[in-house]
Amino acid sequence: MSVLAAIVAELRAHPEIVAEIRELFIAPAAKPEAETVYERVPAFAARVAISERSAWNLVKLGLPCIGERRGRRVVVAEALAWMRDRKNAVDDSIAKSARASARRAASRGSR
Numbered sequence: 196m197s198v199l200a201a202i203v204a205e206l207r208a209h210p211e212i213v214a215e216i217r218e219l220f221i222a223p224a225a226k227p228e229a230e231t232v233y234e235r236v237p238a239f240a241a242r243v244a245i246s247e248r249s250a251w252n253l254v255k256l257g258l259p260c261i262g263e264r265r266g267r268r269v270v271v272a273e274a275l276a277w278m279r280d281r282k283n284a285v286d287d288s289i290a291k292s293a294r295a296s297a298r299r300a301a302s303r304g305s306r
Contacts, residue, residue, distance in 0.1 A: 233268035249292045256288055
């Protein structure tokens with residue numbers, strides 16, 4: 196009998212050892228993380244992969260937030276739904292912000 200076959204036979208004879216091995220070596224099922232309710236505007240921008248400036252422009256357009264000025268917090272679930280519902284307007288706002296940034300960069304480069 197090979198060594199591997201002997202190990203398998205022992206494991207079949209002792210299911211409690213198999214359970215311990217599973218606990219040690221097999222990753223437990225991932226616990227769902229608590230959903231973030233509020234995020235600062237820069238953190239929300241990183242979450243949805245847009246620039247911070249674009250996120251602030253979306254705030255001006257009505258992105259669901261609480262608070263004022265730099266202390267604003269984005270209501271994450273509502274903001275994601277808002278962005279989905281207004282996809283074209285959001286895309287236009289981000290494109291407009293990118294064009295403005297490109298114009299500023301071009302004007303600095305031509306000096």
